[in-house]
Amino acid sequence: MIQTGDYNRLKVKKETDFGVYLDGGEQEILLPKRYVPKGTKPGDELEVFLYHDSENRLIATTDKPFGKVGDILMLKAVSTTEQGAFLDWGLMKDLFVPKSQQLSKMRKGQEYLVRIYLDNLTGRVAATEKIDPYLSNDPLTVQEKDEADMIVYRRTEIGYVVIINNVHTGLLHFPDVFRPLDIGDRFRGFIKAVKEGNKVDVVPGRSGYNRVEDETGKILRLLRENDGYLPYHDKSDPEEIYAFFGMSKKTFKMATGALYKQQKIDFTKTGIQLLDNA
Known part of the structure; x- marks a missing residue:
């Protein structure tokens, strides 16, 4: 069964002067000539993205949009009308945001955090700023120490609400933030804690020993690139x-402590020194 607004692997049924037609089950779907890979012939299978063109025809492309149905991402408005706004999502036809799906009037040139969805009435791909109805922590599909994809959603008095794996929300507390963050920023993080009511705390980076192992390798590389010495220690400013x-400073201290125990670095009064055997 084909999925509009997503990638599909479809078989080529026939060739024409203006492209090839793909087997869409109950219908044939045009892949315009400009997108047909060289040497394509009937019987071949192609991975294509499906969406509706400006004449409301289901069409295929081998171009890759910035996102697909279910994705949450920042997109720029390229034009506006009384009915809504159009966003650049990497395809020839821009992505429509109905006026009813805007939180405030969109303006050309501005970027907005939106969710791509399939309109049940028209069957066409669209976008919405009203993301909350698509987010839920009941049930949770993550647990403590799980790694996940995070998107900065909004700022609060104690930290940032983030979207986890496009479906859940969590809180990134200010003490765990070590760089400037903007709405729509993406990062890899892990679940720090799951509290009563499925409230989730998150932290950037990787969890546990895997994280320390990754960071020790990074510190060793930076030491080698800087003649074996770096002017950072446990009294250095976290920023x-x-x-x-x-x-973070906590991770830095854990990683350098592990390297010291492995006799790969030494601590000096002003920084860390790479040992000859490292």
Whole structure:
């Protein structure tokens, strides 16, 4: 069964002067000539993205849009009308946001956090700023220490609400933030805690020993690239550590402690020194 607004693997049924027709089950779907890979012939299978063109015909493309149905992402408005706005999503035909799906009047040139969805009435792909109805922590599909994809959703008095794997919400507390964040920023993180009522706390980076192992390798590489010495230690400012290493001070201390125990670095009064055997 074909899925509009998503990638489909379809078989080529026939060739024409203006492209090839793909087997869509109950219908044939045109892949215009400009998108047909060289050497394509009937019987071949192609991975294509399906959406409706400006004449409301279901059409295929081998171009890759910035997102598909179910994705949440930042997109730029390229034009507006009384009926809604159009966003650039990487395809020839822009993505429509009905006026009823806007939180405030969209303006050309501005970026907005939206969710791509399939309109039940028209069957066409559209976008909405009204993301909350698509988010739920009941039930949760993640647990403590799981890694996940995060999107910054909004700022609160104690941190940032983030969207987890496009379906859940969590809180990134200010003490765990080590770089400036904007709405729509994406990062890889992990579930720090699951509290009563399925409330989730998250932290950027990777969890547990895997995280430390990754960071120790990074510190060793940076030491080798800087003649075996770096002027950072347990008294260094957390922001300076994050700016240089891309990790929190807590992770830096854990990683350098592990390297010290492995006799790969030594601590000096002003920083860390790579040992000859490292």
